[in-house]
Each structure stands twice: as C-alpha cells, then as structure tokens.
Amino acid sequence: MPLPVDAQPIDKRSGVVQRAFALLSAYDESHVALPLRTLARRSGLPANTTLRLARTLVELGALEHDAEGRYVIGVGLFEIAALAPRGHGLRRLAMPFMEDLGRVTGHHILLKIREGAEAVLIERLSPHGSEPLSFRIGGRLPLDSTGGGLILLAYAPNDIQEEVCRSFTPLPGYEAVQSGDDLRRSLAAIRQDGFVAARRSSPWFCAAVAAPIRDDSGAVIAALSVELRTDRLDNAEANALVPAVVTTARAISRRVSPGLL
Template identity: 55%
Template sequence: MGDGLIERAFALLGSFDSEHRAQPLAGLTRRTGMARSTALRVARQLTEVGALERLDDGRFVVGLRLLEIASLAPRGHGLRAVAMPFMEDLFHVTGHHVLLAVRNDDEALLVERLSTHDAVPIRFRVGGRIPLVSTGVGLVLLANAPADVQERALAGFVPGEAGDAIRTADDLRRSLAEIRRGDYAVARRPSPENPRTTAAAPVRDEDGVVAALSVVAPSPQFDPAAYVPAVRAAARAISRQLRTGQGGR
C-alpha cells in the first residue's frame, strides 16, 4: 500500500464508531469525504485482508482481524491483563463503574470498564475516546502529560466543560497542580438527572504514568473517605505489577 492508500484506509476505519457499527458504501463515502469509487476500492481491499467484513445486505463492519492485531497492543490488552484482577477487586468493593484509560494525544482512550447493569449511566465504552478535562481519568492523565499537551488543553478550555469546580483555565491549571501533588483526582459532574462523582489515580510503570484508574458513582452515594484510598491502592498495586513485569499477582 502506498502512503495515500494507508491514510485513506485509516480514514475509512475511523468512520466506524458506536453509532455507526455497520455502514453502507454511501455512509462510508459521506463520513470520509471520499469519492464513491475510492471508498469502494479501499473497502474491498480492507475486506480482502480481514480488516472489514461485508454483511449480506451489503453493509460493511469492522473485521475480526483488527481485534487480533489490537490484542497485541501493550498499552491496551497488555495493560488490561495486568490491571483486571485489581479492577475486579475494586469493582466488588465499591459496586460502581471502574474505568481504566490511557492518554492518546489530546484525549483519553478507555481500555476497560466494569459496570453493573443498574449502575449510574455513563456514555463511555471500551475503545472509545474520553475528554481529558471533564473526567477523572482524563484529569489524572492530563496532569501527568507533557507540558505541550497541558498548554493545548488550557488554551482550548471551554467554560462549563469541566463542571462547577473548574470554571476557567486558571482553575484547570491549579487543579492539575493539586492532582500532581495529591496523586489523585476527584471530579464532580452536576446534573439534575444524573449527578456523578469520580475518584481517579495514576498507574505507573518504570517510565512514568501510563494509565489512570477510576471509580464513578452517583454523587449522593460517593464516599471520598472510602473510594479515594481504594482507587489509589488499586492503582499502586497495578503499578507494582507493571514495574516488576508480572502479569498476575
């Protein structure tokens, strides 16, 4: 494949999301801006190698070959394999959502999520992207990100996107400093229907912060005296496993 074809292939794959899991050719053309003939040619080539599959009705879906390849990503499934036993413990102790995320440029990417069927609703899905400034895991990752990433977040800050506690870019800068000092974040999202609070902590390997772990609970049920220490303890346990190179306890 030439460079142009690789870019078009990734653009086409990137057009799939949780609301567009199966797309006809017209959908691929519309969402990528490609000419119909180009989108069809790229889709056929991706289908031939298993990156896409074609349904009986002609629509395209993401192929299993991508799952096989993605399972080798050390910041995805490798991290998940180490973290999962501790995430399960945290989930059983709290009974609320447990999230594990990594930073991907100026966003967070959700690696794993444990939830009960009756937990407070959240929109985040495994493999989905999460804002850095408006979530607990995002704030932890942003607080430990390189300076240029933090400055872009501060420059692009939109009032209201981070909740009542962070109203301005200066508030965000102070919050990031507090998160680095305390080694955890508490983020509150006020909502008449669904107020929720998050406690998050960094996960480290020998090179620094590689992920963030959090518990998300309805605000009336959130107990910082219980959840913050529990999240920090789980994050430290995962960090020890990553630093020692062990995949289990």
C-alpha cells in the first residue's frame, strides 16, 4: 500500500526541495542564462526531473525565460531575497553612509558579511572612472584575501579563524602576511586597532582600509571597506583614510536596531 504523502521518509521529501535548489545553484557569474540541457548538466539532475522542476520554479517566479527561451533566475526570487535582513536590510541602512564615504574618498566602497569561512559582498559603490574591480554583489571571496574579509575573520568564531590560519597559503604580493602565524598576528592586531589597512603589490598595487560594523550587542556583523588602486606601497595614502572608514562604520553601527539583523 502506498504511503500517504505526509508519512513519507523525511529525506525523500526534503530531497525534492534540495533538487530545486540544486537547479537554482547551477547559476553563477559566468552562467546567468541556461538552456534546459545545460541546466540539467550543471545541476546533476536527469533531464526529465530538471524540466519538471524548472517548470515549477517558473510558476513560482524563481526562474523565468529570457528572450532566447533560456532559463534565468527570476524576479520573484529577487523580491523574496530583498527581505533578507543581512542582505538588503543591512544595505538599506548602510547605503547613505556609503555614498558619503564614496564622495569624500573617491574610491570603491564595499560592504561584506561572513558566511562560514567566506565573505559575501552585499553592496558596492564604485566611482565614475575608477579602476574596475571584479567583485560582484552576491559574490563570495576568501576571508584572508581582502581588507573587509580580514575584519570579518578577526571577529569570527575561533574555529573559523583556526581553519583559515591552518590552511593559509601566501597570496602573491601580500608581503605583510606570509604564513598562518603572520595571519594570526594580523588578526590580533586588527582586534587591538579596530581596523585594518592592508596592501598588496600583485596582481597590481592596491590597498584596502576596513573597519567592523557591530550590532547593538557589540557583535561584528559586517565589514565596511574602501579599496583603491595605488602606485606604491607607501602607508600614507591608506592611513589617511582610516579615520573616515572607522567613523563611517561606527555611524552605521549606531543605526543597527535590535532585532534588525
């Protein structure tokens, strides 16, 4: 006798939701529009399952068709995701301050949060005519590779810090940190200073100044950073930005109301 739907084993039932998300996770920066066949291949699902799930997701607005009939991520998902407190919630609150910081400094302004051992870019403002930056909103980066990431790592739980420090491999041109022990010392210095000014000489000379954004309990929930291309590894230019970045991060922190994030 067939089991009634509600009595099915939990893993079979949740499996369908997981397969639906496997479809949605088939998309990335280089794959924003997928024909059915590619969608099936990238999600690892049989063609008939893919078609059935894709149709359901189109009905729900999570997928939609582009002008060429390919499947793309739908505006319905954008609408739901706009309610993520750590996404648009934080962004809405931080944006006016980020605009001011961008006007004052003339550099890229980035807002990042931590997901496990990675940073997710929530918002980015880039000045006209600035050197292009490849970071994309919604994209992920290793915690040890950017100024904002180092802030998030410095205030991450110990096990995350240890995981990153243990598996650390030196980045080209990042002279200040060449080993896991260097990284541990940097993180301790960040907690001491309340900001980081990091410089790299490769793939090009660049610098980042970053500071933590805290909630009303004092917990670090995000990192604000200024990123600039520079033609030297001199400290003066980046150091001059520290007060502006730290005060802006504090101004945003004051706006984080209890229960918002």
